[in-house]
Amino acid sequence: MPRPTDEEWIGRLYDRHGAGLYRYASMVLADPTGAADVIQIVFVALLRRRSAPEFDERYLRRAVRNECFSALRKRQRDVLAGALPLLEAVDAAGDRPDERLAIEQALRELPPDQREVVHLKVFEGMTFQEIADLTDESINTIASRYRYAIEKLRAHLT
């Protein structure tokens, strides 16, 4: 079987993991435009390491995570929020824009590490142990971040 070209290889990798990683980056950064930049940087950089045996989801997520927090450190100014939506309704027919925008605003006011835990727990269904492994933090730290985040979201939305 012939070796796929770089374009085919990256295309398949993006089709398999791109959307999920974009959602993760978007939530960590609270910035969909910045998330797209991060995903582009990570995928193009993969070409330089193509000789590695396989890029699993864990490797890609760590690469995206590193790039996100690197972008947050470099960020000099507040991002222009609102150009692209951070959230979408699971059921498009039930979308209530006012409520969605309020939740987006509440999420943007959370620290990035709390947004990250909320995303991984709520939207990706990961356990605290899995999140702790990914982030190299203790399970108690992760659980605390999640609890604080949910409390802040509730306080902001009531």
Added chain:
Amino acid sequence: MTDDMIDTDDPLRGYRPAGPPPDLRARIMQGVEAPNSFNVRDWLPALATAALIVLFYTLNLGIRAGIEARLSVPDDLKPVEQWLAPGQEMP
């Protein structure tokens, strides 16, 4: 602390993060194609370095050839003994 200890009835129910913009895949593919195309500007530092190496190597060869020409002994130079008159001793 386990997952069971936290109430997951969160205010985010009914929502999920929005998906990537439709053009993101195309942007990535453009970025993938770019490294494969030859761009003189990208290679300019390397080309300049290579040109300098060739220049210095050539100059070095010329200088070395000049020095060797000055220091070398001509093949037709007679041995010192042949310059002495018959019966004359070396001083």
